[in-house]
Amino acid sequence: MxxxxxxxxxxxxxxxxxxxxxxxxxxxxxxxxxxxxxxxxxxxxxxxxxxxxxxxxxxxxxxxxxxxxxxxxxxxxxxxxxxxxxxxxxxxxxxxxxxxxxxxxxxxxxxxxxxxxxxxxxxxxxxxxxxxxxxxxxxxxxxxxxxxxxxxxxxxxxxxxxxxxxxxxxxxxxxxxxxxxxxxxxxLDERGVWTEARGDGVAEITGLMAAENVRIAAAAVAALADTACEHDKRTKPQRMSDAMFALLSGTSFECQCGRDDCTAQIPEPSTVPPVDAKIVLHVVCDEGTLEGRADNPGFMDGHGVISDEHVRDIAARPDTVVSRLVPKGTEPDADGGFTLPAHGPSDSYRPSTALATHTRIRDGYCVEPGCGQSAFKGDLDHVDEYDHDDPESGGQTTSENLNSKCRPGHLLKTFGEWLDDQYRDPTGRLVTEFTTPEGLTLPGPAETNEDLFPGLRRIRFRAPPAKAPPRSEVPEEDRPTRAGTRVADKHARRRAERSRNRRRNGGPAPF
Known part of the structure; x- marks a missing residue:
């Protein structure tokens, strides 16, 4: 018309x-x-x-x-x-x-x-x-x-x-x-495998199966695809397509670099498992659901929310390893919560295994607005920057001062002029904000996995007693002195900006 x-x-x-x-x-x-x-x-x-x-x-x-x-x-x-x-x-x-x-x-x-x-x-x-x-x-x-x-x-x-x-x-x-x-x-009753011609000499194969099996199969295909050397000219999707055919047909997957000095180490088709790679699938649930005393939903990394029944089916698999965030035998606090170490006694920068796992479970995904990168595949970042010269004055290694970012987001925050902030609002919700270089504050995700697992809020982290710093062989009076670096100045400016933002939003002072 x-x-x-x-x-x-x-x-x-x-x-x-x-x-x-x-x-x-x-x-x-x-x-x-x-x-x-x-x-x-x-x-x-x-x-x-x-x-x-x-x-x-x-x-x-x-x-x-x-x-x-x-x-x-x-x-x-x-x-x-x-x-x-x-x-x-x-x-x-x-x-x-x-x-x-x-x-x-x-x-x-x-x-x-x-x-x-x-x-x-x-x-x-x-x-x-x-x-x-x-x-x-x-x-x-x-x-x-x-x-x-x-x-x-x-x-x-x-x-x-x-x-x-x-x-x-x-x-x-x-x-x-x-x-x-x-x-x-x-x-699950509808699972199966189908093929469809797509024209131009290509076709598509589709397999419908349990979500955890798809995640494991995809990881195996990706691992075999990655055995090609760095000079292979195929894209990652092209290598994965060829690797999937090799796995399904029992034929050899070949590197296509064409070089006599190829460094690819590709397993033989008869190798079981076909790829010498450790495939880890993260499934999160509360203890009551795992033991059948509760019927709360769980979370499968890369898939999303799953039912209590699905959680227990995965836990019953022979290849499943169950790890507890709070170790058995940990004495509860007076209010029923638990306090775990935030970092090792000799390194206040690196989070403890418990704190790192807690942060990834809580975030679920990269905290940048719109990003769906898995928190288990991202970087852990100190929101308020850690001061390596004077740890007491910089951002601390705590639950509220750590979050998960994808690698591009982490690099943009570290080397760019973007500012991020994270704090708990008066209702106890974890708030994440991002401020553009022009000063416009944008909200982060509307919720975290604390909404799925409220028990995460009952786990607290404390800094263990710090060891005395080792004595330097250079006398104090002979040490060189310097003015604040550009990085130190940027971190100080960011802390001041976070303080202004939090006063505006009614949040607590930065760490």
Whole structure:
């Protein structure tokens, strides 16, 4: 159909980023960034209007006609055909839009209101719809809808894809665990392997299996792919494809560098296991769930929230090693919590194994807004920088002063001009914030795995008694002196900025 004239260009600039087209280069960078937020809220409202219109079409063309056993020309297909014809999209896309509109209006009305008010983005609404498909016809659905909406509205911070998925999953599990367990059993019954021709001489193989088996299999494929030498010109995905074929067919995986001095050490196809690599899959749960005394959900690194039944199935595997964050026999504190050492007595910089594990479990993912990198694969970073010259004056090795960052995020914070901060707000929630080089403070994740495992808050860390520092062979009066370095000055400036931010937000002073 011919393009119609649009009135969008007549909107006040406030609604579309606030850029003056005559002087675009004069807009402050912070205003441009905040303008993107205005555009995002407008996009959410437009999506809300779209879903509302599509839902009315559903009422007129589907619900009003009643049930039909006709395949092509029933009301649903008729409605989808209209949308597909208008937009020039496939019927599948149009049918998906219809299903989302009805699900949000009828199953998740409070989540739909969050979309209307710009609390969530359209992609977040779609994700919530997909994670709540199992709730159709369940009496607990309105409570789940209200709980999810309340969390979305009340939590300060961002909802990256994986954290949002985990929040929805744990909410459903706690309010309707039987439904989650039954869905897992049904999903396992559907496991299998399929192939599909993709054209141009390639095809796709798909295997559906338990999540832990997928993680282990993928790690084995990646480990074999990494045995090629550094001169192999294939990309990592290409090497993994070839490694997967070698593992499935029992043939040899070859390095393709073409060099006579190739240093690749590739195992023989008959080797069992086929790769000499230690594959570690992290699954977290509380002790009661592990022992069958509780039915709380668990967390599988790289997958997300899993049921109590799934946790115990994994624990029963012969290759599972169970490690406890709080060692057996540890005496509890008077309030029922536990206090563990934050670091070794001789090195106050490096966290203890318990503190490092606690931090990775608590964070779950990199704390940068939007990042989904596993905390178990990231770096542990001192938020308030550790002072190696004078540890007492710098950031301490404590639970509240450590978090997990992906390597790029860690490098950007360390060598760039970004500032991050982390503290507990008056309600006890762990707050993470990031400040751009221009001084705009952005919220970090809206929640951590403390929401999934509240018992993490009962574990505290103390610094063990420090040994006296070794005496230097150089007399004190002969030691060279120097003014503060650039790095020291930057750290001091960052501490002052964190103090200002916390006074503004009502948080405690930096460490």
């Amino acid at each position: 011919p393009a119609a004239s649009s009135s969008w260009q007549e909107l006040p600039s406030t609604y579309v980023g606030g850029i003056d087209p005559a002087y675009p280069d004069e807009e402050p960078l912070n205003d441009l960034l905040l303008g993107l937020g205005d555009i995002d809220r407008g996009r959410s409202y437009l999506a809300y209007c779209e879903y509302r219109s599509v839902a009315v079409m559903y009422d007129r063309l589907v619900a009003a006609r009643g049930e039909s056993d006709r395949f092509v020309v029933d009301g649903f297909a008729d409605a989808a055909a209209r949308i597909a014809g208008l937009r020039g999209v496939s019927r599948d896309q149009a049918e998906k839009l219809l299903n989302e509109a009805v699900a949000l209006r009828d199953r998740l009305p409070e989540v739909l209101d969050c979309l209307r008010d710009g609390v969530i983005a359209p992609w977040q609404a779609k994700l919530i719809v997909s994670r709540t498909d199992l709730l159709d016809g369940q009496s607990v659905t309105p409570e789940i809808d209200a709980t999810i909406a309340q969390l979305l509205r009340s939590r300060k911070g961002t909802w990256p894809r994986k954290r949002l998925r985990d929040m929805v999953d744990r909410t459903i599990f706690r309010l309707d665990p039987d439904c989650v367990r039954e869905r897992r059993r049904e999903a």
